[in-house]
Every structure is written in structure tokens, then in C-alpha cells.
């Protein structure tokens with residue numbers, strides 16, 4: 315049974331709009347959200363969107379230096395964690411079992427407790443080092459969901475593109491399908 319309690323981690327990769335879209339949609343759907351931004355995550359969120367954690371008061375935010383936060387422990391109940399956008403730094407650290415901040419620790423806890431971890435990497439092109447780190451995470455049961463929206467729904471604007479990724483994330487963490495049909499085409503909504 316899915317209890318709708320999730321952790322959202324925001325790193326210093328480009329693509330803060332994906333985090334903004336996901337947080338708003340999770341809130342709309344009544345999820346309880348714990349959040350943590352890496353230091354660079356806060357800076358890039360501000361730089362790209364002009365927003366900060368305080369613009370999302372419905373999220374229980376924790377500082378990335380706070381290893382005493384509940385989400386640092388496996389005894390804290392949560393159903394899934396999404397890292398969006400995910401930098402290659404964080405992706406590689408988690409793949410190597412390194413927890414230099416709360417975000418990385420929460421991701422490693424999610425994996426060790428065999429909960430759902432969805433990683434939304436944003437980098438291009440990718441080196442073999444990045445690809446191997448993604449393989450390691452996928453082998454450890456994480457879902458690698460690149461920030462790479464499809465265009466078959468005929469997106470009209472950036473919101474349509476971010477909605478595409480948000481829908482995919484939510485369908486994975488809730489194990490429900492959001493199949494493409496003309497009725498749910500973004501271009502018609």
C-alpha cells in the first residue's frame with residue numbers, strides 16, 4: 315500500500331524546473347513531502363527559477379548538512395525518494411556508497427531499505443564514468459529516468475515538457491500508468 319510519503323532531493327544540476335513541477339504536482343495530489351537541497355541545488359534553483367525552499371512551504375525541508383534529520387535514518391518511514399534534477403556529482407557519489415551530505419545519505423538509505431529511488435540525471439554528453447555510475451545505481455534497483463521528455467505529445471511550452479517528466483516520475487512511484495492517449499495529450503489540455 316502506498317502511503318504517499320516521499321523525499322525529494324534537489325541537486326546542482328541544471329533543470330530546476332523539473333523539481334518545481336514535481337513538488338507542485340506532489341502537493342496537489344496530497345503527498346507528504348520531505349525535501350533536501352544540496353548547497354549547489356539551492357544555488358541553481360535560485361539561479362534558474364528565482365525560487366527558494368521558502369516558496370514551497372508545504373515541504374518539510376532539511377538542511378543538507380543536517381545528518382541528524384529523520385530522513386538520514388532507515389527507521390524513518392518513507393515510500394520513495396526522487397532526486398530531481400540529479401547532478402553527476404551526486405549520482406556518482408551515491409553509486410559509490412558515499413554520503414557526504416544529507417541528500418546522498420537519504421538516497422543510500424532509500425536503497426538499503428529497498429524503497430523506490432528515482433534518479434533524474436541531467437548532463438550531456440555523458441562519459442563512461444557517468445554511464446557506469448548509472449549502471450551501478452540501476453543494478454542497485456534505482457530507476458534512472460533521464461530529464462529527456464518525449465515529443466510525441468506535441469508539447470507547446472516548457473510546462474508541457476516538465477509535465478511529461480513529472481507524470482513519468484509519479485507513475486513510477488505510485489505504480490500507476492499514465493498512458494498516452496489523444497484525451498490526455500498535453501497539447502489538448
Ligand SMILES: Cc1cc2nc3c(=O)[nH]c(=O)nc-3n(C[C@H](O)[C@H](O)[C@H](O)COP(=O)(O)O)c2cc1C
Pocket residue numbers: 324325326327328329352353354355358361400401402403404405436437
Ligand atoms: C548553473 C549550473 C548548472 C549546472 N548544471 C549541471 C548539470 O546539468 N549537470 C551536472 O551534473 N552538473 C551541473 N552543474 C555542476 C554541479 O552544480 C556541480 O557538479 C556540483 O558540485 C553538484 O553538487 P551537488 O551534487 O552536491 O548538487 C551545474 C552548475 C551550475 C552552477
